[in-house]
Amino acid sequence: MTEPSASAEPSVLYALDETSGGAVAVITLNRPQSLNSFTPEMHRALWAALDQAEASATVRAVVLTGAGRGFCAGADLAGFDFSPGPDRVKRADPGPLIDQSFNPTARRMQALRMPVLAAVNGVAAGAGMSLVMSCDxxxxSPQASFIQAFSKIGLIPDAGSTWLLPRRVGLTRALGLALTGDKLGAAQARDWGLIWDVADDCLASTLALARRLAAMPTAALVQTRRLLRDATTRELDAQLAAERDAQSAMGATDDYFEGVEAFLTKRAPVFKGR
Known part of the structure; x- marks a missing residue:
């Protein structure tokens, strides 16, 4: 697989949202000619952008979107070597790519210290759909669609889809989507609980929500995300204990004291995310 030249357009773009005063970072997958399908280099560029957001003293929410008419079409199959000859199975094996690229991306997305939102501007297929579900x-867009495309090429859902999809839409719908590979439209995806909303200008709507979340107590938001995602793996007693511990940790934050003082004095709180 050839790497892009130094003069090539970056495969991932990073910008700060000026309206939020730099509190929202916008990360754009930028291979529109291939519907933003992932190469290993693109994964590394995404990790670098996420690192940049996490290292920022001002960024408290991240918006992920795609350039052009697609959000992300999953893996770029052009990077595999399917040519006949010795070691063909080894050369075409998707396992190493999943282990070295897609799995680290899925873990990274769900471990961010801030809310992460997806503005799904077009098709999200295969691991691109997994990437959407990795966002909070x-x-x-009304033109967006979601496709578990894996069965169409003899593979199984990856990048977290087998874990994320049934938690979003239930086992029956997850099986239907994964086995058939049928396209799910944006409105139905919203009705099924796969996504939060549909908007004509999905990026503007996502930015508006990101700005709102960035002004909230982001440490508490991230703890809430963690508790909700872990809840299905715990018994009630264990979850109650996890809630207690997380609540105690949040009780030591500046945002907790600010929120209570603002409530008692009937003023708007000013949260700092710490």
Whole structure:
């Protein structure tokens, strides 16, 4: 697989949202000619952008979107070597790519210290659909669609889809989508609980929500995300204990004291995310 030249357009773009005063970072997948399908280089560029957001003293929410008419079409199959000859199975094996690229991306997305939102501007297929589900909230364009495309090429859902999809839409719908590979439209995806909303200008709507979340107590938001995602793996007693511990940790934050003082004095709180 050839790497892009130094003069090539970056495969991932990073910008700060000026309206939020730099509190929202916008990360754009930028291979529109291939519907933003992932190469290993693109994964590394995404990790670098996420690192940049996390290292920022001002960024408290991230918006992920795609350039052009697609959000992300999953893996770029052009990077595999399917040519006949010795070691063909080894050369075409998707396992190493999943282990070295897609799995680290899925873990990274769900471990961010801030809310992460997807503005789904077009098709999200295969691991691109997994990427949407790795975000905390997704808002899609009416033209967007979601496809578990894996069965169409003899593979199984990856990048977290087998874990994320049934938790979003239930086992029956997850099986239907994964086995058939049928396209799910944006409105139905919203009705099924796969995404939060549909908006004509999905990026503007997602940015508006990101600005709102960035002004909230982001440490508490991230703890809430963690508790909700872990809840299905715990018994009630264990979850109650996890809630207690997280609540105690939040009780030591500046935002907790600010929120209570603002409530008692009937003023708007000013949260700092710490």
């Amino acid at each position: 909230v997704a808002i899609a």
